[in-house]
Amino acid sequence: MPTMRAAFASRIDDADPLAALTVGEQPEPTHWADDWVTVRVLASSLNHHDLWSLRGVGLPADRLPMILGCDAVGVDPDGNEVVVYPLIADPGDPRGISILSEHAPGTLAERVAVPRSNLLPLPAGLSATDAACLPTAWLTAWRMLTTKGRVDEADAVLVQGAGGGVATAAVVLAVAMGKRVYATSRDAGKRDRIAALGATALEPGARLPERVDVVIETVGAATFDHSLKSAAPLARIVVSGATAGFEPKVNLRRIFAMQLEILGTSMGTPDDLAQVLAFCAERGVRPVVDSVYPFSRVADAFARLHSGQVFGKVVVDHTS
Incomplete structure (x- = not known):
């Protein structure tokens, strides 16, 4: 054989x-x-x-x-x-x-x-x-931002745990889309690199200058309460992973009082991937x-x- x-x-x-x-x-x-x-x-x-x-x-x-x-x-x-x-x-x-x-x-x-x-x-x-x-991490980040997060309706985005493939892709894409991007990392060196990508880099749990319209959540229990507190009224919290715990405590009163959406997603469609490829090629995004x-x-x-x-x-x- x-x-x-x-x-x-x-x-x-x-x-x-x-x-x-x-x-x-x-x-x-x-x-x-x-x-x-x-x-x-x-x-x-x-x-x-x-x-x-x-x-x-x-x-x-x-x-x-x-x-x-x-x-x-x-x-x-x-x-x-x-x-x-x-x-x-x-x-x-x-x-x-x-x-x-x-x-x-x-x-x-x-x-x-x-x-x-x-x-x-x-x-x-x-x-x-x-x-x-692009086909897994960047495809996932694209779908989180566009189809699920409706980022075209947003001004500001929070990305939790930047450094990993999906989160870093979300930072680069959201910056390229002209959004104000905040991103967290426990690692000071990674925060420096996040800032160099055009985002405001913060320590996990840090208070943001504003509440955001879209939260990209791949960390899970360790950051989910911060994601809820950082969300503006009618915001979308999009979840595609739980690397630091999958059973967070959730304040339901905040969800219904702020009319928040918690949306799960995984990967994307072939058309989503075609859109990512075209966006990167046409905008010079790498x-x-x-x-x-x-x-x-x-x-x-x-x-x-x-x-x-x-x-x-x-x-x-x-x-x-």
């Missing part, structure tokens, strides 16, 4: 996820249906989803080994450079969809198989390493890249993500 190099979960290890990562040979990708094609991967980027998979969250042992990775830019069978949309129709999942690396092998390999409809043209002016940052690793050092890329020191996206260059 033909093989290819890949980074995959070979076992589950909640205590030490990096120990569950293996880099080696895996079978060539197979097609689930006639409309699937194989893409040669040029670049991919890591997400916390990959670390959660190594811990066994959403990836049971009976699916191992599983090639990791959700995001990719590559070359389709016709020689076109394309961005891979990472959600696929999946009748075997109760949601009816799954993300690459949950049931179908992911993008951290020489090649990945997806439906042809999941391929979007790589816009001129966007590099493969930049565009590889993702914040923490670091780029050659595929030969993909284990180091995982270690960097696991360190908690990341600011922006960790990218893997499959061409080196």
Whole structure:
């Protein structure tokens, strides 16, 4: 059976996820249906989803080994450079969809198989390493701001826990949209970098100069009370993660008295991704890249993500 190099979960290890990562040979990708094609991967980027998979969250042992990775830019069978949309129709999942690396092998390999409809043209002016940052974190941030947060109706935005992929993307996008952006981080160095992106950087829980119309919440219990207190009347608090606790105490009186909306979201549609790609290409917006690793050092890329020191996206260059 033909093989290819890949980074995959070979076992589950909640205590030490990096120990569950293996880099080696895996079978060539197979097609689930006639409309699937194989893409040669040029670049991919890591997400916390990959670390959660190594811990066994959403990836049971009976699916191992599983090639990791959700995001990719590559070359389709016709020689076109394309961005891979990472959600696929999946009748075997109760949601009816799954993300690459949950049931179908992911993008951290020489090649990945997806439906042809999941391929979007790589816009001129966007590099493969930049565009590889967009399909998960930036797509999520875009949908949080636009579809869910209705940011076009807003003047000011608060982003909790900037530094991670989604939150940092939300800062860059909201600034590019001309909004007043406030962003929190526990790390003084990250606050300096947030300020350099055009936001007002604050310590967690700090009083804002004004109440905001949209709150981007990926942290959870540790920041949720601050999100509520920082919200203006009729504001939207959009939640896509809970890295610091998923059961916050919620002041219901504040919610109904201020007529606040709490909205959940995850990822986005292919059309959302097309909008992100066009926005970045046309406005000259580029993702914040923490670091780029050659595929030969993909284990180091995982270690960097696991360190908690990341600011922006960790990218893997499959061409080196």
